Amino acid sequence: MKKILTMAALVCGLGMAHAANPLFAPLYTADPAVLVDGGRVYLFTGRDEAEPEGKDYVMHEWRVFSSCDMVNWKDEGIPLKATTFAWAKGRAWASDIVKRNGKYWFYSTVEHATVPGFSVGVAVSDSPTGPFVDARGSALITNDMTKQTDIAWDDIDPGVFVDDDGQAYLYWGNTVLKYAKLKANMTELDGPIQAVPVANFVEAPYLHKRKVGGKGLYYLSYSQHFPEETAYMTGPSPVGPWSPQGVVMERNTKTKTIHQAFFDFNGRSYVAYHNAELPGGGEFRRSVAVEEFSYRADGTIPFIHQTKAGPRANPSAACKK
Template identity: 30%
Template structure:
């Protein structure tokens, strides 16, 4: 495996560029603990890229990536989960899996997703090797692929049962794993030259079935990351951070389209990236996402998970959402 080895001056440039590109909002350090947002997840843990699910035990589970304090260029090493019944008090689980447990990757433990099928819980995750040289891109050796791990418990530990990525080409990350009512699992990713593609998972969830297939997006295909697919009633929803910043969505009558673009769910915040999930819990729909906030950090703004209530119109379209400090802190009182 290729090991990252960056001279000190370039490392400093990379760390600075990562923060400058985000340009997010600060938050009052003295009052953040009393706010609904960001969610109080873990003791001094910086987590992001929330994938939220409700399993058979009736709890809300949120699977996340884990930002190391003052990390270099999103070099990340493991994944966590958090569970709650009131969306205010969260129990920490993890690490669920680490790149140290993998034979095919040693870095880039980015945005995960999860699923339940065949009596097993699955953690699907991106990981990789190498180094993205932002100063001299022609020297970059970075590669990322999608792995899948299994557990008998929603909180792990998870094990990489196949010891390899699901595929090596194209370079891919940001997996979204959707299981339809008939039990068929669909995998959507952000991939090099393969955005807006889908591939079926085999029934054993340890391999794919067929090839990546380009979906009909109705003629509108902006730059994107982190797709999230879910179903409500007869409608399927393909949601994403458009231009990596603005949460937008499409609707369709099939998990593979054709999709019709519907517009914005949540606007961008100070030109910083976002990553999200949408889930129903106890009859209420929620949006989980992350924000870049300066909360007791030695290196400024870091990513933190937040949540808001989400509402639909009568025709199934999604109402736009504003970021709030209150978030879902009054959920248990509703």
């Protein structure tokens, strides 16, 4: 029976319960990706396995946890590993997931075994908890496909988005922000790779959409500077033009990275991110957390403070099943 991770004590009833940040102790987790499906939140993470004095990221697998109330989290296990991609030699780095046509498409960063540098792979499953299988049998993006920089890690941190008209987009990059359209089969690029000039961009691009003033407003968030802080831009389409909106989450004190995923669940808005605040945490032993927030009337995102309390309880109808 899969373990239930309870992240809070119930105080005066469920309505006053909060999840305790960071989540998922004693595991060290990083790079959250979120899918809301069937009245549940599925939160995907990488797993940091470095020793306390480690000097590099040791990441072999992705984990997935689910909740119907944002307080009690169920450990759903390991939906896939870096070795799910036979062409990869390891490095289960940041990922993102989307549902389309009843299937779940998982885009992930791994190090290629034969093409020097990092690549983006795509896996697919009939369930958000896996198991996932390689959807292509080869990388979707390899380091030799992009020439904007000469670093080996400039093709990382995929963020996938499917617009209301069915067009899918993939954003990714380090140092240079890149995007491409995806074909309806979700396994092929649909056109050229484009670069987006963004001042101080580092990594972790994430695209989401909301309706503001009766129109669709697109939010492109990302990590800037190093140590990183979370910033975002808004635009009228998935490809801009983009208007910078500033910083919404401050840099961490125990790790130089931070990696965000914005989502709505059961009428409330949230951001998942990582810090390194679990006991024994550090640069390569990070920990995922979630904060609840409310958009301003004009659709902008307020500055979001990291808390130890985490989100209050928000049970969906799925909790009654």
